Amino acid sequence: MRIPRIYLPIPLAIGATVPLDDNAFNHAVRVLRLKADAALILFNGTGGAFAATLTAVGKREAWVRLLEFWPGEVESPLRVVLGQGISRGDKMDYTLQKAVELGVAAIQPLFTERGGVDWPGERLTRKVQHWRGIVIGACEQCGRNQLPAVHDPLALVDWLAQPAESGLHLLLDPAAKRGWRELEPPSGGITVLIGAEGGLSPAEISQAVQAGFIGVRLGPRILRTETAGLAALATMQALWGD
Numbered sequence: 001m002r003i004p005r006i007y008l009p010i011p012l013a014i015g016a017t018v019p020l021d022d023n024a025f026n027h028a029v030r031v032l033r034l035k036a037d038a039a040l041i042l043f044n045g046t047g048g049a050f051a052a053t054l055t056a057v058g059k060r061e062a063w064v065r066l067l068e069f070w071p072g073e074v075e076s077p078l079r080v081v082l083g084q085g086i087s088r089g090d091k092m093d094y095t096l097q098k099a100v101e102l103g104v105a106a107i108q109p110l111f112t113e114r115g116g117v118d119w120p121g122e123r124l125t126r127k128v129q130h131w132r133g134i135v136i137g138a139c140e141q142c143g144r145n146q147l148p149a150v151h152d153p154l155a156l157v158d159w160l161a162q163p164a165e166s167g168l169h170l171l172l173d174p175a176a177k178r179g180w181r182e183l184e185p186p187s188g189g190i191t192v193l194i195g196a197e198g199g200l201s202p203a204e205i206s207q208a209v210q211a212g213f214i215g216v217r218l219g220p221r222i223l224r225t226e227t228a229g230l231a232a233l234a235t236m237q238a239l240w241g242d
Contacts, residue, residue, distance in 0.1 A: 004032055005041045005049070005140045007147075008064075012044050017055060017065045023133075025062050027140075028054070040064060045139075045147040047073065074143050076103030078241035079189035081165060084229055085112040085196030086153060091226040093134050100138035100148055102233040103241060105189070107135075109153040114198030128152060156204055160211040165191055169213045172232055173205060174222050176215030183216065185240050192236070194229040 006024045020028060028034045036057050042064065043049040051068040082099055086092055086109050096107060109131070111117065119127060132150050139147055167188030172195070193200075193208055199222075200208070209215065218231050 003039045003041050004028065004034065005043065005143070007045065007136045007140055008042050009044055012042060012050050012066055014050070014066055014069055017063055020062045020064060023136075025060070029057055029062055041070075042066065043139075043145045045145070047071075047146055049145050073145060075146055076105075076237060076241045078103070078186075078236060079105045079167070080233060080236060080241075081106045081108060081189065081191045082229055082233070083108045083110055083156075083159060083191060083193040085110050085156070085194060085200070085225060086115050086117050087196050087225050088116055091197070091224075092131065095226050095229055096131055096134045096150070097138045098230045099233060100135050100144065101142045102230060103237055104148050104233060106149040106151065107131075108151045108159060110159055110193075110196075111153060111155045112196045113156075113201045113204060115196035116198075117196075124153065156200075157207060160207055164212060165189060167191065169193075169211075170232075171200075171205065171208045171213040171215045172218065172228055173215040174199075174217055176217040178214065178216050180216060180218070180235050180239060183214075190236060190240075192229070192232050194225060194232065197225050199225075 006028055008021060008024050010018060034054055036054050038054045040052045040054060041049050042052045048069055048071045050066045052064045052066050054062060055065045056063045082104050084095055084107060099107060135148055135150055168186040168190045170190060170192045193213055223231060
């Protein structure tokens with residue numbers, strides 16, 4: 001049986017005995033039904049992981065002893081920031097989960113003209129917390145020890161107005177004339193912009209191009225928003241990453 005990996009956002013050190021927080025307790029004890037002496041792998045999102053064992057399990061708390069530090073990482077050498085138009089339902093959850101598995105470094109959720117979402121403050125706060133939980137779960141599953149950032153959502157026009165990260169800036173556009181094989185390998189990171197359901201409007205595409213984004217197409221077929229970003233990430237990792 002694979003040893004469960006658990007995220008615990010506290011300082012960790014060899015030899016320490018630490019309590020599991022509510023999320024980790026729920027995952028390890030209530031969901032996985034682990035008992036005392038069970039083996040675990042703990043990580044806190046800053047790099048590396050710890051071999052550990054459950055020392056005590058109660059009704060509402062559990063304690064873990066840290067035995068050994070493992071410095072290994074599975075991070076991609078290609079730093080990709082995904083600017084993703086916010087989609088409805090569980091499509092955004094799926095996109096975030098799979099983007100983490102494909103090695104994304106950070107995710108910027110974006111409100112776009114055709115996204116069809118408009119959440120008031122408290123609901124938006126809960127949604128972002130939920131997305132960050134999705135990212136944690138994906139890291140636990142896929143072996144990543146560093147958490148990709150999920151930035152607070154922004155309107156696309158506001159994001160484009162911010163100082164851009166260095167490197168290549170790509171805009172997924174089914175009408176673009178340039179394909180991936182025509183791009184030069186990037187010397188730095190990559191920022192890729194994906195529209196929500198219905199794609200980006202002509203005005204948004206124009207704004208992105210003016211901000212330095214290069215239009216690129218994935219192929220002759222128009223992909224759904226939850227497919228497009230993942231296909232782009234897989235393509236970039238195959239061409240330039242790991």
